[in-house]
Amino acid sequence: MPPQNLPPRDAIRRAAGELFVRDGYAATTVRAIAAAAGCDPALVIRHFGSKEGLFLATVSVSGDLSTILAGPLESIGRELVRYVLEGAESPVAGVYRAMLSASDRPEIKERLRASIHDVFVGPLAERVGGAYPELRARLAAAQFAGLINAFWLVGDPALVRGERTAIITLYGDAIQRLLTCEDPTH
Known part of the structure; x- marks a missing residue:
């Protein structure tokens, strides 16, 4: 109608x-x-x-990540994981799936890249210290996207049925390490 x-x-x-x-x-x-x-x-x-x-x-993939990314830096990793686990049936998950399904088209692929930068990498890189703030933010975005793919696209049964607290802690701390660990030495 x-x-x-x-x-x-x-x-x-x-x-x-x-x-x-x-x-x-x-x-x-x-x-x-x-x-x-x-x-x-x-x-x-x-x-x-x-x-x-x-x-x-x-179509936009922005969702409501701004609150998480503006929150305390020391808890961003776990909050991002919680966002993915709680959002599998949310409108933003549908938008993400639609955007990814169309990402073979050059203009849409570029929009997806720009959205990742504008929504995630840019705001996070401004807050992350060290010698590699943008690299850290991009790696965290890649890890975040991997979890989104596993839950929102593939629906990996072992992860979907997995113990939520363990997933939040293990994966959240892996993302967190990218944001707060010491810089590598040459």
């Missing part, structure tokens, strides 16, 4: 966001978006140029 009382552009954005998150990039068609928005497919293209343009205009 089309969203009521929304200008066509807003109705298209809302419908596209819902469909991309629910069905993924490949399975979502311009026709399906137009039908859900109550408009003609040509109007979708007129407003956004392409399916890829619409995807980029509607």
